[in-house]
Amino acid sequence: MREVFFYLFAFLSVAFALVSVTHRNVIKGGLSLLASFIALGAVYFTAGAEFIGIVQVIVYGGAIVVLYLFALMTMDLKSFGKELLRTVSLAAGGAISLFLLFSVLYAGYRFYGGSIPAAVSGAKELALPLFYRFLLPFEVVSVLLLVATVGAVAVGRREE
Amino acid sequence: MELNVKLLFPEFFVLAAAITGILIDLLLPKRVKNGFFATFSVFVLFASVFLVVFSSPFVPEEAFNGFVKKDLLTGFSQILILFSSLIAVFVSYGFLKKFDTDHVGEFYYTLLFAVFGAMLMVSANELATLFVSLEVMSISVYVLSALFKKDYRGKEAALKYFIMGSVGAAVIVYGFALLYGISGSTNYGDLASYISTYSFPVLLALALVISGFLFKLGAVPFHGWTPDVYHGAPTPVTLFMGAVVKIAAFVALLKLFYPVFLPLTQKWGEVFAVIGVVSAFVGALMALRQENIKRMLAYSAISHTGVVLTALVSVPAVSVFSVLFYLFAYAFMTVAAFGFISLLTEKGFKGENLSDWRNLYGKSPFLALSLVVIFMSLAGIPPLFGFWAKFYVLVALVKAGKVGIAVAILIASAISLYFYLRPVVYAFMKEGEAVLPPIEPFEFGAVAVTVFFLILFGIFPELISQASLFALSSFLRGII
Numbered sequence: 001m002r003e004v005f006f007y008l009f010a011f012l013s014v015a016f017a018l019v020s021v022t023h024r025n026v027i028k029g030g031l032s033l034l035a036s037f038i039a040l041g042a043v044y045f046t047a048g049a050e051f052i053g054i055v056q057v058i059v060y061g062g063a064i065v066v067l068y069l070f071a072l073m074t075m076d077l078k079s080f081g082k083e084l085l086r087t088v089s090l091a092a093g094g095a096i097s098l099f100l101l102f103s104v105l106y107a108g109y110r111f112y113g114g115s116i117p118a119a120v121s122g123a124k125e126l127a128l129p130l131f132y133r134f135l136l137p138f139e140v141v142s143v144l145l146l147v148a149t150v151g152a153v154a155v156g157r158r159e160e
Numbered sequence: 161m162e163l164n165v166k167l168l169f170p171e172f173f174v175l176a177a178a179i180t181g182i183l184i185d186l187l188l189p190k191r192v193k194n195g196f197f198a199t200f201s202v203f204v205l206f207a208s209v210f211l212v213v214f215s216s217p218f219v220p221e222e223a224f225n226g227f228v229k230k231d232l233l234t235g236f237s238q239i240l241i242l243f244s245s246l247i248a249v250f251v252s253y254g255f256l257k258k259f260d261t262d263h264v265g266e267f268y269y270t271l272l273f274a275v276f277g278a279m280l281m282v283s284a285n286e287l288a289t290l291f292v293s294l295e296v297m298s299i300s301v302y303v304l305s306a307l308f309k310k311d312y313r314g315k316e317a318a319l320k321y322f323i324m325g326s327v328g329a330a331v332i333v334y335g336f337a338l339l340y341g342i343s344g345s346t347n348y349g350d351l352a353s354y355i356s357t358y359s360f361p362v363l364l365a366l367a368l369v370i371s372g373f374l375f376k377l378g379a380v381p382f383h384g385w386t387p388d389v390y391h392g393a394p395t396p397v398t399l400f401m402g403a404v405v406k407i408a409a410f411v412a413l414l415k416l417f418y419p420v421f422l423p424l425t426q427k428w429g430e431v432f433a434v435i436g437v438v439s440a441f442v443g444a445l446m447a448l449r450q451e452n453i454k455r456m457l458a459y460s461a462i463s464h465t466g467v468v469l470t471a472l473v474s475v476p477a478v479s480v481f482s483v484l485f486y487l488f489a490y491a492f493m494t495v496a497a498f499g500f501i502s503l504l505t506e507k508g509f510k511g512e513n514l515s516d517w518r519n520l521y522g523k524s525p526f527l528a529l530s531l532v533v534i535f536m537s538l539a540g541i542p543p544l545f546g547f548w549a550k551f552y553v554l555v556a557l558v559k560a561g562k563v564g565i566a567v568a569i570l571i572a573s574a575i576s577l578y579f580y581l582r583p584v585v586y587a588f589m590k591e592g593e594a595v596l597p598p599i600e601p602f603e604f605g606a607v608a609v610t611v612f613f614l615i616l617f618g619i620f621p622e623l624i625s626q627a628s629l630f631a632l633s634s635f636l637r638g639i640i
Contacts, residue, residue: 135163136224137288140280143175144296147273150182151303154266155318 006046013039026072034065051123164223167230170211170238171279177204178272185265197268198253198602204272205246208279212238218630220638222285226347229285229415232634236484236627237282237411240491244403245275247495247606251502252396254600258507259394263307270307274300274400278408282415287336287346290412291329294376297408298325301401305393313509317392324385328375335368339420348419356423366421366428376409379469380439383462387446390458395505395512398454399498402461403491410468410487414480417472419639425476433473433565439466440572447579451514456579457497460538463576464490467569471553474560480635482552484628489537489549492617496534496610503527503603504595511595517583518592527596528587530611537614539580540573544618552625 016036020029037060044053130138165172181200188196216235222228248271256264277297284290302325306318340346342361343354355362371382378386390398421428443463450456468490471482504511504527511517521528537544540551550573557566587594617624 133225134227134288136227137286137292140289140292140296143273143276144292144299146179147270147296147300147303150266151270151299154263155303155306155315157262 009039009042037061167223170208174276178269181269193264194256201249209242227286227289228283233631234283236631241278248400250602250606251499254603255396260309270300281408282411304397313392317389321389332372335365338365351420387458391455395502402494429473432469436466436469437568444572444576474556478556481632482556486549489545499607506597516595517586518590520587520594523594535580539577545614548621
């Protein structure tokens with residue numbers, strides 16, 4: 001059962017990733033990137049790493065894609081269509097992609113057949129140090145964020 | 161493994177007060193804010209002085225699974241931090257009356273946050289706690305520098321300090337990460353057992369941590385930001401960063417280096433000595449030509465930092481003693497000097513140049529005489545407090561057989577006498593009109609009290625040296 005979902009979500013993730021780089025409309029591309037990230041999060045779930053899966057959905061799906069979309073909306077999207085693909089950038093991007101593809105294939109070949117450990121990154125293993133052993137620095141980080149937020153608002157606001 | 165939360169009661173008290181300040185700030189009308197928040201901060205700081213006095217243990221105690229360790233070294237440095245912050249609040253009260261800002265509430269509670277960071281920093285016994293508290297303090301100070309209206313200089317200083325300080329923090333964290341990689345722990349006690357021999361990672365980590373601390377302290381290869389930031393920041397903030405940040409950084413350095421890098425003491429002691437001598441000279445020589453007194457004091461701060469750093473080459477116990485004594489003297493002198501400048505400042509950055517102090521004696525003899533006390537103490541003239549600080553450092557160096565370094569420090573002090581005498585010459589012997597804005601009573605009182613202490617501790621240095629000895633013995637009990 002696990003394998004079925006693993007391959008299903010893996011396929012979805014790759015398919016949406018393909019859509020996101022090939023679609024002519026950038027906003028739709030961004031949305032399919034979001035779908036790809038969520039599918040990737042589901043892949044982590046099927047592999048037994050719930051915590052990384054949740055973080056993947058929250059951080060990438062929630063924060064980073066939204067940031068991308070905001071950035072895209074501030075740009076002039078019309079002018080993008082006219083730009084022709086230049087050979088140099090195409091070659092560079094292709095070389096990097098090929099390198100990544102080979103490293104993924106090699107890694108898959110090396111580790112093929114290995115079993116999945118029971119708790120790869122459970123939330124409990126992370127929570128215990130974070131909320132007990134490192135309690136003090138963890139709480140002081142929240143003070144740090146508070147100071148930084150107050151400071152950013154006070155310094156960034158326009159003078160009356 | 162136990163939390164022992166009550167050990168950190170003074171820190172949490174300051175933190176709770178700061179957060180309460182944020183809430184109160186929303187409710188008050190603007191015209192009462194300055195008076196209310198100044199009173200509030202003074203009350204909080206006074207109360208936490210008492211809390212620190214009653215909660216500092218002689219036998220070191222740990223809390224939060226050994227993440228903080230308190231002893232009398234921590235206690236005394238916290239009292240020094242709180243005292244300097246108290247003076248900073250009194251000075252700020254007058255300064256905020258003269259200079260306009262929309263952020264009166266923010267100013268005071270960010271100051272309290274910075275005090276919290278400094279207090280936690282001197283009690284930290286673990287790398288993550290040390291770093292996080294260092295950042296709480298630093299970020300608060302960056303914010304404080306930028307809060308005044310139409311103060312382009314302060315904003316420039318804030319940005320410069322922010323960029324340089326972040327680089328320094330990043331360097332420290334690289335060092336900490338290496339230390340964690342070597343030992344698998346961030347606790348000072350566990351780290352110490354792994355760092356007994358030379359190895360490349362240990363030396364690299366040591367170099368990075370030292371560089372980061374020198375960044376924060378403003379010692380020579382990394383001193384570039386000091387003059388601009390000290391000059392640009394509003395004077396009460398300069399007072400705060402000159403005194404509190406330096407105390408916190410030095411005490412954190414002592415508390416980190418002696419337990420963790422004890423086997424390598426000889427090596428890093430020599431590094432600090434070389435850097436210290438260079439800093440003492442560079443600071444003294446650069447200060448000679450400064451017309452702006454805040455800038456001059458910034459170079460003098462580099463020079464003083466250098467003198468303190470040379471003390472670290474001595475025998476560990478003697479070093480801790482002389483560094484703590486020097487910090488006491490340095491904090492009082494810095495607070496007095498910048499409080500004095502703030503007292504004389506007027507709109508349009510007037511009153512902080514040497515030429516604005518011409519014939520100050522004619523206008524206000526008392527102020528002119530306190531100026532003599534402050535600057536002669538900075539120069540290290542007996543019988544003032546600053547003399548004994550330098551004296552103990554020199555004795556420590558000579559006892560350790562480092563006569564060459566002691567002579568170098570003496571020469572640098574002799575050079576610095578020239579620029580410390582210049583304000584005195586201007587105030588007493590030059591013809592002209594001193595800029596003398598209406599004197600704020602609280603600001604004036606704060607300066608007068610610190611000047612009184614400079615004389616008192618100059619005549620009775622044993623008050624502070626006894627306290628430093630207690631702190632030293634308590635600190636050593638924690639290491640052995």
